[in-house]
Amino acid sequence: MKLCIVGGGGFRVPLVYGALLRKQESLGLEEVVLHDIDDERLHRIGGVLDGQALEHGHELPFRTTTDLDDAVEGADFVFSAIRVGELQGRVVDETVPLSRGVLGQETTGPGGICFALRTIPHMVGLAEVMAARAPGAWLINFTNPAGMVTEAVQQVLGDRAVGICDSPSGLCRRVAAALGRDPAELWFDYFGLNHLGWLHGVRGTDGDLLPQLLDDDDALATFEEGTLFGGEWLRTLGMIPNEYLYYFYYAADTVDAIRESPASRGAYLLEQQARFYAGNGQGSAEALAAWRATRHERERTYMAEARSAAGIDGVHQGGDPEADNGGYEGEAMAVVDAIANNTRTTLICNTANRSALPFLDAQAVVEVPAIVGRSGPQPVAVGPVADHAQALVQSIKAVERLTIEAALTGSRALAVKALALHPLVPSVTTARDIFDEYRARLPQLQERFG
Ligand code: G6P
Ligand code: MN
Numbered sequence: 001m002k003l004c005i006v007g008g009g010g011f012r013v014p015l016v017y018g019a020l021l022r023k024q025e026s027l028g029l030e031e032v033v034l035h036d037i038d039d040e041r042l043h044r045i046g047g048v049l050d051g052q053a054l055e056h057g058h059e060l061p062f063r064t065t066t067d068l069d070d071a072v073e074g075a076d077f078v079f080s081a082i083r084v085g086e087l088q089g090r091v092v093d094e095t096v097p098l099s100r101g102v103l104g105q106e107t108t109g110p111g112g113i114c115f116a117l118r119t120i121p122h123m124v125g126l127a128e129v130m131a132a133r134a135p136g137a138w139l140i141n142f143t144n145p146a147g148m149v150t151e152a153v154q155q156v157l158g159d160r161a162v163g164i165c166d167s168p169s170g171l172c173r174r175v176a177a178a179l180g181r182d183p184a185e186l187w188f189d190y191f192g193l194n195h196l197g198w199l200h201g202v203r204g205t206d207g208d209l210l211p212q213l214l215d216d217d218d219a220l221a222t223f224e225e226g227t228l229f230g231g232e233w234l235r236t237l238g239m240i241p242n243e244y245l246y247y248f249y250y251a252a253d254t255v256d257a258i259r260e261s262p263a264s265r266g267a268y269l270l271e272q273q274a275r276f277y278a279g280n281g282q283g284s285a286e287a288l289a290a291w292r293a294t295r296h297e298r299e300r301t302y303m304a305e306a307r308s309a310a311g312i313d314g315v316h317q318g319g320d321p322e323a324d325n326g327g328y329e330g331e332a333m334a335v336v337d338a339i340a341n342n343t344r345t346t347l348i349c350n351t352a353n354r355s356a357l358p359f360l361d362a363q364a365v366v367e368v369p370a371i372v373g374r375s376g377p378q379p380v381a382v383g384p385v386a387d388h389a390q391a392l393v394q395s396i397k398a399v400e401r402l403t404i405e406a407a408l409t410g411s412r413a414l415a416v417k418a419l420a421l422h423p424l425v426p427s428v429t430t431a432r433d434i435f436d437e438y439r440a441r442l443p444q445l446q447e448r449f450g
Contacts, residue, residue: 001028001340004075006126007082007143008034008064009041011273011298014048014291015329016079021056023333027340032062035071042066044280044287051288068129075134077336080126081142084119085444087273090266094258096437100430103255104264107145107195108247109424110434113403116148117415118444120407123149127156138339138376140164140332141350147194148400150350151365152407159376162335163350165194166327167242168367172348173327174223174317175202175240179209187346191357191382191389194350194367195244196396198237198389214238224303224317228310239386246306248392251424257309265305272297338372346370351377358383359390364397395423410448412439 003020005013013034020029036042042064053059065071072078083089093111098104105111123143130137139161143149150163168190176183181204189201202209213219214235220226225240233249234240247254258264263271276294279287300315307316331347338345346369353366356379360366370377399422406414412435420431439445 001077002031002033002075003029003077003079003336004033004035004071006035006068006071006078006080008071009036009038009043009045010081010083011045011276011291011295012081012142012328013045014052014288016332017049017060017062018052018056019329019333021052021058021060023337024060027336029060032060033071033075034062034064035066035068036064037066039064039066040280041277044277047280047282047284047287048291051284051286051291054284055288068126069133072126072129072133072137075130075137076340077138077140078126078130078134079140079142079332080123082119082122083143084122085115085442087266087270089115089118089442089444091264091270092438092441094264094266096441097425097434098255098258098264100433101255102426102430102434103247103251103424104258105247105254106265108244109422110419110431110438112145112148112195113399113415113418113422114438114442114445116145116400116403117407117438117448118442119143119145119149120152120404121448123153124156124408127153127161131156138162138336140335142328142332145194147196147350147365147367148403150194151363151400152404154352154363154365159352162377163194163365163367164331164335165350165367166331167195167244168197168348169331170327171199171225171240171242174225175199175213178219178222178226179213181209188348188369189382190348191368191385192242192366193393193396193400194365195242196248196393197242197367198239198245198385199241200239200385200389210240214240222317227312227317228306230310237386239389243303243306246303246310248424250306250309253309254306258305261305261308268301269298335372335377339374339376342374344371344373346380347372347377349377351379354379356380356382357385357390357393359394360397392423395421407448410450412449415449 093114094104097110103109141163146163153161172188187203190199217231220231302316353360353364356368370379402418420428
């Protein structure tokens with residue numbers, strides 16, 4: 001098997017490599033290629049991977065390249081986690097809406113729309129390279145905003161593009177722990193779009209366990225989503241939302257909290273990551289240690305602005321950031337394993353709806369449980385959901401589709417329409433102002449939206 005990682009100089013690549021070291025045999029891995037447009041980043045991450053292989057006691061050979069055709073040629077799986085415009089772009093995505101009192105976040109709200117506008121053309125380009133050089137390959141897409149990006153590349157790759165996110169599986173694992181159950185024994189009724197989903201049932205042999213969890217404030221206080229939303233609001237909803245729904249349900253609170261914080265998430269990461277990548281040239285053991293320390297700090301501070309808005313002290317209760325098989329790489333490996341070994345495992349992934357959510361059309365990419373085997377993900381029927389969740393999913397799907405079309409056509413009118421119709425943007429004037437400032441500050445948008 002040949003596996004190619006596009007965005008191979010990215011900070012989370014060692015997570016994937018660590019998982020590959022453990023899975024090398026069961027996957028029959030023969031070749032791992034890391035592609036990036038930045039040779040220095042590849043070199044820095046390569047040092048970390050060498051450190052991991054040394055520590056692990058055996059090697060999984062990999063090579064690095066800046067030639068995309070060479071990287072993709074004949075691959076069986078292509079992982080993609082790229083950040084078009086890098087963290088400087090994320091800073092712009094987040095700060096422009098914030099200065100107008102609107103949420104500034106990586107994937108939710110205007111920030112996610114802007115991120116998608118510059119990312120989608122590149123991702124469709126990657127899909128075209130795959131179609132030409134590796135027509136049998138599967139795209140395992142981490143590139144955010146993962147839902148929109150996956151829907152856009154499905155225009156080229158169809159079901160061979162699968163979108164991945166660690167948030168839903170993390171929620172399910174945390175809920176199982178709060179219930180004192182083994183997640184493998186439970187069925188999780190989760191539905192929605194990427195970063196816009198809800199858990200509305202947790203089935204064990206003894207029926208739906210969610211109502212008893214919602215009634216138990218002590219159990220809710222043991223995990224991230226329980227503390228973030230609070231028992232009262234969770235009981236009102238009768239479901240547990242994905243943590244990203246915090247930005248909708250507590251929009252004004254988060255804007256206030258982000259404006260009070262010393263730096264946006266993007267600005268914090270820009271500085272933190274620059275420090276890490278500047279260590280190029282260190283030996284592999286030091287590179288690995290520096291990567292671990294940086295990662296630890298990143299996980300501890302994840303979603304800090306939402307926690308501060310909710311008045312919660314302390315770090316993200318998402319589990320142990322040092323643990324193996326964490327959400328991110330765990331999800332990716334599970335999908336690869338399920339396809340390569342035809343395991344027919346149930347995984348929550350981003351895939352074409354078919355008829356899982358009856359209120360969306362068949363091509364809409366949704367985030368739902370799917371049975372994954374050799375022929376890819378087969379989404380499971382979800383059935384009726386709460387009206388307010390259905391309405392929000394439909395609104396955001398419409399915004400996503402306008403964004404995809406805007407990105408592919410370079411139409412300012414469509415981009416402004418997407419922004420203005422987003423429920424977190426309060427006015428058409430604000431949408432126009434946000435777009436025009438985005439375009440003024442981002443070269444990728446100037447090029448496309450002239
Ligand atoms: C989670 C989400 C990802 C997102 C990341 C941001 O893992 O599922 O989609 O990119 O958080 O984390 P960061 O440390 O970059 O703020
Ligand atoms: Mn995600």
